[in-house]
Amino acid sequence: MIVEGGVLAIARANIDTDQIIPARYLTRIDANGMGEHCFEGLPDGAALLSSRPGAAILVTGENFGCGSSREHAAWALKDRGFRAVIAPSFARIFLENAYTNALVPVALPQQVVDELARAQHIAIDVAAETLRADGGEPIAFALDPLRKQFVLGGGFMQYLAAKIPSVRAWEAAR
Amino acid sequence: MRRSLFDKVWDAHVVEELPGGNALVFIDLVVAHEITTPPGAIAIEREFGDRLYEPDRIVAMIDHVAPAKDSATALQAQTVRTWAKRQGIRFHDIGDNGICHVIVPERGYVTPGMTVCCGDSHTCTLGAFGAFALGIGTTAQAGAMLAGCLILQRPKVMRVEVTGELPRDATAKDLALTVIATIGFRGGTGYVLEYTGSAIRALTMEQRMTLCNMAIEAGATTGIIAADATTTAYLAATPSAPVNWFAQAADEDAEYAATVTIDGSAVGPVVSWGTNPGECAPIGGSVPSDADATSLAYMDLRPGQPLRSIAIDQAFIGSCTNSRIGDLRAAAEVFRGRRVSVPTIVTPGSQAVRRQAEREGLHDIFQDAGALWTHSSCGPCLGMSMGVLAPGMRCVSSSNRNFPGRMGDGGRVHLAAPVVVAASAILGRLASPAELEPPSVALSASSGERAASATAVVA
Ligand code: SF4
Numbered sequence: 001m002i003v004e005g006g007v008l009a010i011a012r013a014n015i016d017t018d019q020i021i022p023a024r025y026l027t028r029i030d031a032n033g034m035g036e037h038c039f040e041g042l043p044d045g046a047a048l049l050s051s052r053p054g055a056a057i058l059v060t061g062e063n064f065g066c067g068s069s070r071e072h073a074a075w076a077l078k079d080r081g082f083r084a085v086i087a088p089s090f091a092r093i094f095l096e097n098a099y100t101n102a103l104v105p106v107a108l109p110q111q112v113v114d115e116l117a118r119a120q121h122i123a124i125d126v127a128a129e130t131l132r133a134d135g136g137e138p139i140a141f142a143l144d145p146l147r148k149q150f151v152l153g154g155g156f157m158q159y160l161a162a163k164i165p166s167v168r169a170w171e172a173a174r
Numbered sequence: 175m176r177r178s179l180f181d182k183v184w185d186a187h188v189v190e191e192l193p194g195g196n197a198l199v200f201i202d203l204v205v206a207h208e209i210t211t212p213p214g215a216i217a218i219e220r221e222f223g224d225r226l227y228e229p230d231r232i233v234a235m236i237d238h239v240a241p242a243k244d245s246a247t248a249l250q251a252q253t254v255r256t257w258a259k260r261q262g263i264r265f266h267d268i269g270d271n272g273i274c275h276v277i278v279p280e281r282g283y284v285t286p287g288m289t290v291c292c293g294d295s296h297t298c299t300l301g302a303f304g305a306f307a308l309g310i311g312t313t314a315q316a317g318a319m320l321a322g323c324l325i326l327q328r329p330k331v332m333r334v335e336v337t338g339e340l341p342r343d344a345t346a347k348d349l350a351l352t353v354i355a356t357i358g359f360r361g362g363t364g365y366v367l368e369y370t371g372s373a374i375r376a377l378t379m380e381q382r383m384t385l386c387n388m389a390i391e392a393g394a395t396t397g398i399i400a401a402d403a404t405t406t407a408y409l410a411a412t413p414s415a416p417v418n419w420f421a422q423a424a425d426e427d428a429e430y431a432a433t434v435t436i437d438g439s440a441v442g443p444v445v446s447w448g449t450n451p452g453e454c455a456p457i458g459g460s461v462p463s464d465a466d467a468t469s470l471a472y473m474d475l476r477p478g479q480p481l482r483s484i485a486i487d488q489a490f491i492g493s494c495t496n497s498r499i500g501d502l503r504a505a506a507e508v509f510r511g512r513r514v515s516v517p518t519i520v521t522p523g524s525q526a527v528r529r530q531a532e533r534e535g536l537h538d539i540f541q542d543a544g545a546l547w548t549h550s551s552c553g554p555c556l557g558m559s560m561g562v563l564a565p566g567m568r569c570v571s572s573s574n575r576n577f578p579g580r581m582g583d584g585g586r587v588h589l590a591a592p593v594v595v596a597a598s599a600i601l602g603r604l605a606s607p608a609e610l611e612p613p614s615v616a617l618s619a620s621s622g623e624r625a626a627s628a629t630a631v632v633a
Pocket residue numbers: 238273274275294296492493494495551552555556573574
């Protein structure tokens with residue numbers, strides 16, 4: 001699976017979920033239609049997005065997705081066309097949400113991220129856990145070996161559903 | 175290996191070790207609210223025949239926007255309402271509602287040693303009971319409702335020891351902000367914060383909840399405090415008075431991946447100046463000289479500016495951090511016989527808290543002071559329904575997040591303890607209660623007379 005596209009760089013640490021999608025848009029009972037409000041909580045969000053129309057790879061700062069648990073942040077990014085986020089680190093809940101929504105979370109050291117922020121185009125080979133910026137040398141990164149399968153093939157809920165018998169057995173023996 | 179309290183709770187819930195350091199962790203209680211539950215509940219209905227692992231292991235409520243503010247939020251509430259009814263899930267509808275992290279403990283739903291999850295980051299609040307309680311996304315919550323478990327990476331454990339005794343003017347909120355400032359806004363990432371020490375043992379359950387509530391603001395998976403006699407007494411007084419649990423504690427000389435020690439006696443009133451909860455300073459101090467420029471630009475502040483010189487436009491007491499009865503009592507002591515000088519909203523954490531406050535006459539004190547006393551809701555905390563800020567408005571708030579736009583697009587938030595919010599509301603600028611003049615004699619008459627005179631003035 002190759003995830004590739006244009007790059008939007010937002011070189012800022014601690015972009016929280018209120019900035020990715022403000023609470024006033026958390027009023028739906030489905031996961032659709034959040035993209036139009038993506039980054040509305042970022043003071044210069046609209047300008048940044050229009051500077052790179054159609055960008056599919058977000059390159060950003062440390063602790064991306066901190067704050068609330070809202071999966072709406074991952075939904076908004078996906079709906080806006082993003083397929084991967086590259087950052088030095090992610091907040092835990094956002095990271096889990098990214099995996100379940102096949103928004104590839106790529107963690108790399110700050111200086112590598114700084115270089116990638118200057119790229120025009122990034123191609124990520126999810127299975128091989130490597131990426132290339134503007135056709136350059138491959139850069140290796142690491143995904144969670146279990147959650148990677150949810151990025152490649154979805155099926156998070158099916159995976160858990162298949163565990164129900166062993167969970168019930170465990171509970172009975174508890 | 176000598177185990178931490180967290181290790182014991184975790185080990186007692188691992189169903190299966192999974193690849194890559196993950197584990198399948200059994201969940202004793204799923205808390206479901208109207209903002210994050212509907213897509214997951216609908217997915218289970220559509221794709222898994224509406225089958226839940228165990229409806230008795232779920233409790234649902236309307237809390238964020240209560241009552242609904244428009245048709246969209248009404249549909250969210252109605253979706254949870256019909257789902258809970260259909261599934262026979264315990265449900266707290268409006269009228270019996272409250273913020274989930276206030277309702278769950280006050281009803282006795284959480285007990286020591288449990289695992290709890292909710293599609294809400296402040297679920298860490300419940301760690302105050304010696305439970306492993308964590309926030310998760312909508313899909314993970316749906317997974318827990320479907321299969322009774324979560325896939326989790328085992329977090330490391332950081333011992334946060336708070337020694338000595340908190341001074342009289344320091345609150346659990348000040349301690350929570352001090353912990354974040356000490357370990358850093360992302361310093362807890364990958365960790366559970368296990369709080370120990372004499373200053374922790376001396377906290378009430380409500381204060382422990384305030385402290386654990388903000389573990390997520392340091393990036394931590396959650397916070398946890400060992401149950402003790404304080405916990406037992408609190409649980410015994412809840413409506414369900416749960417007894418089927420036993421207290422666990424860390425082994426002596428348990429191993430921790432990291433240890434931080436904070437001198438409790440050095441904690442004092444703290445207020446945030448920036449755009450994350452780690453950016454805070456003692457209220458008598460100033461904006462740091464090396465403060466982040468982006469934060470300062472958003473907050474319209476400059477380095478070196480005394481915090482007490484910052485004028486405010488609104489004050490808010492409420493949220494899952496500081497809206498319980500003890501918080502309201504403390505704030506009422508500051509408001510008693512005084513008047514606010516900016517719009518002030520006081521929002522109890524649950525309808526039960528509201529009724530208790532009214533039995534004690536606290537609502538009269540708030541209203542005599544000129545504050546708005548509301549029904550329970552998350553309310554202004556997340557800028558979604560009531561009390562939303564306009565761009566540039568500055569609010570001092572007892573809530574937990576001061577991110578840009580959190581309480582309204584362009585709004586500025588200063589986090590503080592309820593007593594500091596009250597003092598600031600009175601003086602119209604960031605202030606500590608110690609700065610207030612004694613209340614005037616005329617205003618310290620009985621609440622009934624005050625109410626009458628306030629009405630007369632309006633007439
Ligand atoms: S009070 Fe605020 S922080 Fe707490 S659950 Fe509600 S919205 Fe979230």
